[in-house]
Amino acid sequence: MSENKKNWPLWEIFVRSKNGLEHRHFGSLHAADADMALENARDVYTRRNEGVSIWVVESKNITASNPEHNAEMFEPAKDKIYRHPTFYDLPDEVKHM
Amino acid sequence: MSEKEIKNLEEIFEARIARDEKIEPKDWMPEKYRQTHIRQISQHAHSEIVGMLPEGNWITRAPSLRRKVALLAKVQDEAGHGLYLYSACETLGISRDEMYEQLHSGKAKYSSIFNYPTITWADIGAIGWLVDGAAIINQVPLCNTSFGPYARAMVRVCKEESFHQRQGFEIMLTLCRGTEKQKAMAQDALNRWWWPALMMLGPTDAESVHTEQSMKWKLKRKSNDELRQQFIDQTVPQADILGITMPDPDLKWNEETGHYDFGEIDWDEFWQVVKGHGPMNKERMKARVGAWERGEWVRDAAMAFAEKNEQRKIAKSS
Ligand SMILES: [Fe+2]
Ligand SMILES: [Fe+2]
Ligand SMILES: [Fe+2]
Numbered sequence: 001m002s003e004n005k006k007n008w009p010l011w012e013i014f015v016r017s018k019n020g021l022e023h024r025h026f027g028s029l030h031a032a033d034a035d036m037a038l039e040n041a042r043d044v045y046t047r048r049n050e051g052v053s054i055w056v057v058e059s060k061n062i063t064a065s066n067p068e069h070n071a072e073m074f075e076p077a078k079d080k081i082y083r084h085p086t087f088y089d090l091p092d093e094v095k096h097m
Numbered sequence: 098m099s100e101k102e103i104k105n106l107e108e109i110f111e112a113r114i115a116r117d118e119k120i121e122p123k124d125w126m127p128e129k130y131r132q133t134h135i136r137q138i139s140q141h142a143h144s145e146i147v148g149m150l151p152e153g154n155w156i157t158r159a160p161s162l163r164r165k166v167a168l169l170a171k172v173q174d175e176a177g178h179g180l181y182l183y184s185a186c187e188t189l190g191i192s193r194d195e196m197y198e199q200l201h202s203g204k205a206k207y208s209s210i211f212n213y214p215t216i217t218w219a220d221i222g223a224i225g226w227l228v229d230g231a232a233i234i235n236q237v238p239l240c241n242t243s244f245g246p247y248a249r250a251m252v253r254v255c256k257e258e259s260f261h262q263r264q265g266f267e268i269m270l271t272l273c274r275g276t277e278k279q280k281a282m283a284q285d286a287l288n289r290w291w292w293p294a295l296m297m298l299g300p301t302d303a304e305s306v307h308t309e310q311s312m313k314w315k316l317k318r319k320s321n322d323e324l325r326q327q328f329i330d331q332t333v334p335q336a337d338i339l340g341i342t343m344p345d346p347d348l349k350w351n352e353e354t355g356h357y358d359f360g361e362i363d364w365d366e367f368w369q370v371v372k373g374h375g376p377m378n379k380e381r382m383k384a385r386v387g388a389w390e391r392g393e394w395v396r397d398a399a400m401a402f403a404e405k406n407e408q409r410k411i412a413k414s415s
Contacts, residue, residue: 027184
């Protein structure tokens with residue numbers, strides 16, 4: 001093994017299972033470059049027609065929120081019940097609303 | 098973090114699992130949870146990868162094109178299973194290379210069943226029927242395990258396994274409906290694979306160490322002995338359909354318990370194989386390590402090519 005040997009980087013794989021649906025995270029794999037990541041993703045994650053489109057993103061390029069900060073991050077939305085239609089009191093006679 | 102704070106976090110963590118919440122990779126988790134999962138998931142991955150070897154032995158000698166494409170697809174699935182699981186395991190902070198290193202150095206184990214040889218074509222039928230059958234029994238409960246990436250990988254694996262078992266059973270069925278000689282081949286394969294398949298479900302409850310903790314973390318939902326009984330109960334009637342018999346004179350239906358009684362398992366054999374003294378342990382590791390080493394120049398060349406392309410792109414755009 002040479003000194004500055006580089007291993008194949010890790011890629012995150014997103015697959016659209018059919019048109020009309022969004023790409024969804026399927027897992028990850030190692031590949032030397034994006035083209036190889038696409039080919040490997042096809043073999044690893046779509047052997048039975050599970051997809052019509054694949055995105056690959058090198059894992060190091062993903063910035064993720066930290067679950068330890070979930071309180072600051074997501075709780076402010078919790079008490080904003082006025083963002084939901086049920087917050088508004090309307091008489092029963094009002095139809096189609 | 099103080100001991101009290103950790104204790105508190107652990108309680109919150111256990112409560113989340115008890116509520117059937119999933120744990121995701123970046124969530125706080127007890128070190129023991131992380132280590133236990135790294136061990137179990139990586140060993141599971143290794144089993145899928147080494148599991149390709151006994152079956153790969155017959156790809157070039159499959160008796161027809163139909164059997165050959167099926168076996169090839171099955172073995173390719175097992176490679177896929179290994180890759181789903183390695184990728185799930187990496188989210189816990191261990192690198193792919195570390196896992197390979199553990200497998201190749203013998204530090205990590207893989208399922209002992211793959212240390213038995215595949216000497217006739219009937220063995221391919223017996224493996225699909227019995228080994229994949231036992232694997233399904235092990236894996237279905239794991240689709241609900243607490244660690245999200247593992248559970249998701251298991252859902253994909255389980256969807257693919259039923260084809261494996263059916264193709265194996267079909268091979269057995271064809272042999273059993275064939276000539277006397279073919280049927281004898283099927284019986285011989287059953288004789289050799291039955292006991293190792295029962296051992297595959299793990300040591301008896303009395304001897305198995307991590308069960309209680311694993312139950313809590315939903316890494317296990319039924320004990321080894323319960324899973325084994327389930328496997329026997331569902332497999333014996335299938336052998337009846339084939340018209341061959343389990344190599345166990347003590348096997349018989351127990352009206353009272355509603356289960357099959359069965360004979361003593363030779364646990365000495367099991368531990369011998371686990372410790373590396375099975376018929377094929379050395380052979381399997383030699384094949385695996387050899388493939389890895391012979392592939393090194395390919396991996397290096399692909400990386401060098403990718404880097405060259407990257408530099409070319411940068412040069413063009415500047
Ligand atoms: Fe598998
Ligand atoms: Fe498996
Ligand atoms: Fe399988």
